[in-house]
Amino acid sequence: MKLDAILWDYDGTLVNSVPKNIDITKHILSIVAPHLTGDNLPECLQSEAAYHQVNHAAKNWQDLYVRYYGMTESEMLIAGSLWAEHQLTNTTPVQLFTGIDCTIRDLSSIPHGICSQNASQNILNVLTDAHVEPYFKAIIGYDDVASSGQKPSPESGLLCFNQLFDSPENKTIMYIGDHEADVLFAKNMNAALGDNTTVISVAVTYSGALPKHWATQPDFIIHTPTELTTLCVPYLS
16 A cells, blocks of 8 residues: 555644643633632643643543543533634744654655644644644644534544545545544544545554553554654555
């Protein structure tokens, strides 16, 4: 099989956005759920290590907010609606993981795309600052998909396919993420696109994920960004 495109998750896969996400969450809590601020700030928002642990344990962002932050269902829904706005206005620096830029350039013969629950403009700004934006031919963010269509629903993946290809048939795609929901997303994309398309799932561990404990297993696991180049070699000929 020849690889036709590489699709990426964003947070925890391309970039270490934890410091920014924690800061945004604190601001949103002060608006939506002030009873969870100050001395009552959830423990998982008090350090990057604690955040990483619960972020990878949660099924999705809704589960993270309700089970680990302690928000009510209604508070969670309001918080979700504020996320994109706060992502764009928050100025906490976000950096690519070490080796990501080299890996993307090494694989520049293949079009890249992003399917993320971050805001698409926010993603574009970071990619531009890191001088890797030209390699990404499609960026689908939280604000490009209805709340019911967020990952692991395949909707953002299908939108990404439509931007990359005239037809998704007979394509081999790799999707890279740091969460079990990303593996489910890849499988759901594969099911939605049909038997003539193959979606290969790759899980990364360099942001703290432990894929070996997931109920749904990826096709491959990599421990550093540069391992992706070696993994892709058989698919480039």
